[in-house]
Amino acid sequence: MKTNKETRSSNPSWEDLNFSILSLIFSCLSLHEQLFLLPRVCHAWLSVTLDTLFKNSILDLRLLDKLDEEEQQLRFTHLLRLAINRFNGWVSIYFPRKYIFGYFATIYIAEKTPNVSCVVLPCDTIYRVSPIYIPLLYWKQLKVFHARLSPDKGLHLHIISQLVFCCNNIGELGFHGKITEKEALAIVEGFPKLRILDFSDSTLSSKALFMVLDGKLKYLYELNVLHCLIEDDDGKDIGADMDRLRDFKKEMLEKACTFRSLRKFMHCFGKSCEHCKDKS
Template identity: 60%
Template sequence: MRKKNSCKLIIPPWSDFDPFLLSHILSFLPLHDQLFVTPYVSRAWLTATLDTLFHNSILDLVFIDELDDEIQRLRFTHLLRLAINRYHGWVSIHLPRKYMLSYFAMVYIAERTPMISSVIMPCDVALHACLVHTSLLYWENLKVFKARLNSHEGLLLQQLADSCKNIVELGVHGEITEKEVSSIIEGFPRLKILDISESTLCHKALSLLLDGKLRSLRELDILHCSIVVHTLLGNLLNLL
């Protein structure tokens, strides 16, 4: 009799699964599973999870605002720490709107992302200068910076000018005084785009911006700005 050949189905291990395809599959899972289940299956699944959450050119930390409780946020920051120690290809950081990172977390991120060229802070959130002062020392290649400033933290622009010489796009919102404008003019000679929309600035600060000293400037956005005009008549009317 002729012996029949037995066919065995050979299933390759998960470690041999295509990493890109695995990461794509994991992206369809609920967030809870990506945080608490898939990283524990194997090292390959941990890497795929990190790829799903973090592996692109933008380190999007706004994602942490979507987490429901502190346990999820702690798990996210743990995976973030692993990702930061593995990857070095980020060119932009988007900071969260609701969740405020600690000073030490900001320094930890900055130390390991020296090639960052863009930092974006949601424009409806006032940035605490102490959180980024030290970080700027590591981001010497920064070209784009956007944030809302607190009125008592005017030194941030000076710190930015001292540490980051290559800024070409700047977006600052809040109370813009002559001091801030002087810091912009003196500190960012290569500036091409300046966005101070929805800010409050005095007429002298505006005049200083428009006097042509920013020779490389190609775009100035002052949309919805409030211009404060200080005149003797205005002061007298305020006293009545």
């Protein structure tokens, strides 16, 4: 009679396949199969499934936005919890736009990923569920941070202050929402070594923009104000008055040209922008 070892060597099973090959095969299957079928075959296939869904340098949670059924969302978060307890090599985290993680879930993710250098939070409602300045206590190695600001203005300065306090290595910052002179001042004073600043798709006061262009951010290399609604001191759209818009563009571009470190200034004011026209 053949021993178990001899039988196994002559008739290799699926779980004996190289993990990288299995992962490649799994990635070709449907998401439903990856969530509900493959992990239940055996421990080896569960590990490969986690590897397929999560194990790379980016922890991309935006897949949750594509899951319409609550059962799928719950299954995904269950596997996410298993993955977080096994892996620790993530460099970046992208949170979903629609799916909202609760207070303890957000804290749990932050606690398990203290070494990430990039966090992107496209959902403004997360601030009403879980104040993001608490997870920032764990993300002290951050170099890149993007967030859509909550309608609650009081939280803006809290978040900026917490970033200044916890994250000394921030080189790229993106805030999207309503940016006033107060937020701009806090950023200019709090991040003197900032290299990339992204205000795209925001409502931006003219004073806030001029404050950034004054040259105090001596290392600023790239500034993005694409598709921004620029407001004057009275809160009115500068683009509604052609003479005012012309004067504003001239002054803004003059300041940008004298900004010694600035090499990339992305804006919509040089020519008509169909995106902004439609939005307006």
